Amino acid sequence: MQNLILNNPDSIDRWHFPIYHKSNIYSCFKINPNMVLIPYDHVVNDQIEYSSNKHIEFTTNETSVDDYVEIVIKSIFDSVKDKNCWIADTNGLDCNVIIAVMNYFSIDYQTYTYDGNRKNHPQWYKNIQDLHWGFNQTPYFHQPTNLVTGMYGDEYMLRNPFYVEQHCKIDICNIFEKNPNCYMYEFFNEGYRKKMNKGYNEDWLQVLLNDYQLWSFHHVNVINPFKNKDILLKGLSLDQDTIMKQLTDGFISKEIIKRMDPKRLDNLHKFKNIGDDPRFSVYYN
Numbered sequence: 001m002q003n004l005i006l007n008n009p010d011s012i013d014r015w016h017f018p019i020y021h022k023s024n025i026y027s028c029f030k031i032n033p034n035m036v037l038i039p040y041d042h043v044v045n046d047q048i049e050y051s052s053n054k055h056i057e058f059t060t061n062e063t064s065v066d067d068y069v070e071i072v073i074k075s076i077f078d079s080v081k082d083k084n085c086w087i088a089d090t091n092g093l094d095c096n097v098i099i100a101v102m103n104y105f106s107i108d109y110q111t112y113t114y115d116g117n118r119k120n121h122p123q124w125y126k127n128i129q130d131l132h133w134g135f136n137q138t139p140y141f142h143q144p145t146n147l148v149t150g151m152y153g154d155e156y157m158l159r160n161p162f163y164v165e166q167h168c169k170i171d172i173c174n175i176f177e178k179n180p181n182c183y184m185y186e187f188f189n190e191g192y193r194k195k196m197n198k199g200y201n202e203d204w205l206q207v208l209l210n211d212y213q214l215w216s217f218h219h220v221n222v223i224n225p226f227k228n229k230d231i232l233l234k235g236l237s238l239d240q241d242t243i244m245k246q247l248t249d250g251f252i253s254k255e256i257i258k259r260m261d262p263k264r265l266d267n268l269h270k271f272k273n274i275g276d277d278p279r280f281s282v283y284y285n
Contacts, residue, residue: 014040016227018212028215029131039210055206063234065242069256071234072157072226076101079225080148085109086141087148091269093183093250094150094157098225100261109148114139125217134214144219151213152226157253158235158246159184161192166204167236168243172196175244182248187272208232 020027020035027035041056063071076098085102088095089111102109114137118126121140129136134151141147154160161184165172173196176188201207209229216222235243235252245251257264 014038016212016224017215018210029128031131037210039206041209055203058205058229058233060233060237062239063237065238065252065255068234068238069252069259071230072097072252072256073101073260075228075231076225077105077107079223080107080109080146081105083107083146083223085146085148085223086112088150089113090150091267092150093253093268093272094153094226096264096268097153097253097256098148098150100257100264103264104260112139128217132214134212135217138214141220144221146221146223148223148225149214150226152211152224153253155208155211156226156228156232156235157250158238158243159250159253160208161188161247162195163204163208164243164247165196166201168240169200170240172247175248179248183250183268183270184248184272 018028019038020030020032021038022032022035025032025035030037039055080098080102085108087098087102087109090096099109101107116136118129118140120142121129125135125140129138138147138149155163158164161172161176172188173193176182176185176193179185209232214222214224235246238246242251246253254265254268257268
């Protein structure tokens, strides 16, 4: 199976590419339940050794909304400039943010729609799709492709209720009860309400930083513009009121669309995932 067993884990960019480990077996998928993830910020040397207590900790100064918007726009632009990209044709928030930026800067792209049909997929890719939900949402491309995704948008753009609760240490359930018509309300009720108010995990930031959703495979170059440490860390330094508006209604994301290509606001679904195929409305752990 291509891109499954790793012969030289030290030769890849582990920030975008996970490595699971058990004894002398290393894989980018958790093919054994006893395998553990090597955090991206640990040193892996020629003997594949790493220190389990050396996390990189991040600090940042207070960030304004305008500065943050510019950081996100720049990250998207730098990720897709000079590339002929493919991106999903969707009414979701994250892909529309990316498309709005590409439209503003006249960056070429093509759109696709994937209904989950695997008929033309090679067997090794079907196996990968069975192993990881991110690939299950992505078709197989038979030609070299720059695939742009909106993945990591919830986590890095402050719309994941669990991580925001860990960061702000406030009752997120109460915040959503006060905003029943917001963009994220149904998503919160379906997948996150039961996870809330279960205490503080001091390693929550490391868990978030080591969240892997989709990465490059075979001749497909996967581009995840939102997976940028600056986007995450500068966002965490926004004022709490702004973070709550982003969490519940995608305030900053919509502000970027408004500045870059405002007509795309008309394309957005009222609620997150409301128009997705049920197989792809994944409320993951």
